[in-house]
Amino acid sequence: MTKPKVISLFSGAGGMDLGFINAGFEVVWAIDFEPDACETYSKNIGDHIVCEDITQVKTENLPDCDIIIGGSPCQGFSNANRQTNFLDNPKNLMVREYIRVVKDKQPKVFVLENVPRLLTAGKGKFLNEIKEQLSNYHIEVKVLNAVDHGIAQKRRRAILIGSLIGEIKHPVAKKETMTIRDVLTNISDELPNQDEYRASRESTIEKMKLIKQGDNVHSLPASYNVSPNTHENVYRRLDLNEPSHTLAHAGKTVTIHPTEDRIISIREAARIQSFPDDFTFYGDLNSKYQQLANAVPPKMAEEIAKEIHKHIHNKN
Template identity: 30%
Template sequence: MLRFADVFSGPGGLSLGFVLAGWKPVWAIEKGTWPFRTYSYNFVRLFPHLIAIQKDVSSLKMKDITDLPKGLEAVIGGPPCKPFSSANRRRMRLSHEDYNLPRRFIKLSIKLKPSLILMEEVPGFKRFMEKMLLKRLKKAGFHTKVVYLDASEFGVPQRRRRHFLLALNDKSELLNEILERLFCLRSSSSISVGQAICDLPEKAYYGKEEEPLSYRSSPVNPYQEWARTSFGGSSKVTNHVTSKAKRMAEKFPYIRPGENLKKAFSRLPAEIKRTFKNRSAIHSNIYRRLDPRKPSITVTHPRKAVIIHPFKDRIITVREAARLQGFPDAFKFIGPLNAMQQMVADAVPPKLAEAIAKAIAGVLK
């Protein structure tokens, strides 16, 4: 069985994809309390020998990992994306506290001497990549490829585009074979929001989750069947909780599927319109109602981005967001509501990670 370590593991989206592809997690590092607890809850119970470490990677020394298992086939990770995200334009990237974390990830990975290094980042990172990382990897003897992938092409019901850096400590032509295998796994059709979530319960909790809920119906398509049976399977629905957002919800009835608030503004009652001092300042990426006929928009923090259910006048739940990210229902998020919403938003879609892991495994084996 191929073995990997996950640095900046978050709640475990990237790790989950590798596990679903038949890989074995050996150790993982995560700084955040709730992502670390979520990762530990979902993986340590299945892999008792997995070493989960809660630590800030920026302060990690090589002596801290000398006692950890070696001989890994892969080191994987997704360093925090805020310095490179288009949603973070207001902050100076060079001065951001996370700016050097991708460099730190690559330095650590090189010293671990795996067969392959995989790093995920947002689209805005590409122009920083050659300057920061590729030269260092080449100097260390790694051959590299950067590939731009859309999760919706790999069985994820969401348009989510990310860059993946592949670095192989072997023959350069094997990288092309990995990419060839990966693109053979692309789906010929996409999965819509409606197909992804229509079997989830009518009832949703607000603010705080209580007991798990029953499904609304039997699975009606292969994606729902996969969501219920994968990763050990689930007979009940957890994390079906959302934000109350009472003042926000006043606007929801006027926003049609596929629309945002900016487009629906003319239909708002006068008393709601008066609450906006400057209509031109309304951001087009917030207050968006999902279109049930299409893959989801990129899932960000559901409350902060005000991602609205396609039919109900509420923000989507954590479980609905997780379905749109490609998490199976058996994967449970641990923590307060805001933390769970952020974890889902930040995660790598597991089904996309699974396709990458399968392509890599086909070559390394």
């Protein structure tokens, strides 16, 4: 059986694509707007990625495909009421672009990854608008947590699977839970990106020393005058016996290594996101942390892709 062909939108560093490739798909075309992410993608996955603005892409120029995947940026959650559509919000332009490509290419299956709030915004109005635009597809909707799919991280994402070839279910949760100990043990200093992490001022390191595994900025002494509004993931030290919290930009949030008084490295963040050790990140340090923060964990994408592959195989 020939490999089903995939078009990837908003590909980033390629976490979602890697998962689909590992599950037996062929990504024939990809696009992202960030040059560093495109460099990471091209050097690890392939030079079929285009680095440009998706609004300038003409769908008739795209190759044929069986699947379209992508996690479009989505920020406009506050403007919709009975008179206003979410899809009219300029902040949701990228969601509209995703819909445009799917409507024009009519793949057998599409996968849209996004924040869970997409499903509840406007008491479901945003989701209904997307379903109306793609009404010829059977769409299965579910919030998946990465920790249920072999990843040492609590990361909830909304996954929409649209199908023209019958109902495709989401992957079921695994029974075992991966911990930070499982993924950060035996990291060699020789691995790519392991020596790259944001250096901290001495005053920051002194704070780190006061924070135990699993604790965060709110466990600092009262003399530090921490605002009660500070997010609980700021200055959070990873716990060896637990999965990570949702990994954001580890340098900005000051995500602390479980046993060392420093911010986690790019390689350590990559392991938490389930990227293999031979997957090297490119760009400056800030960009590498952001690429990882934006990434779909490859192992979670692979679980989704396996369900789709199984369905296509059964249909054939």
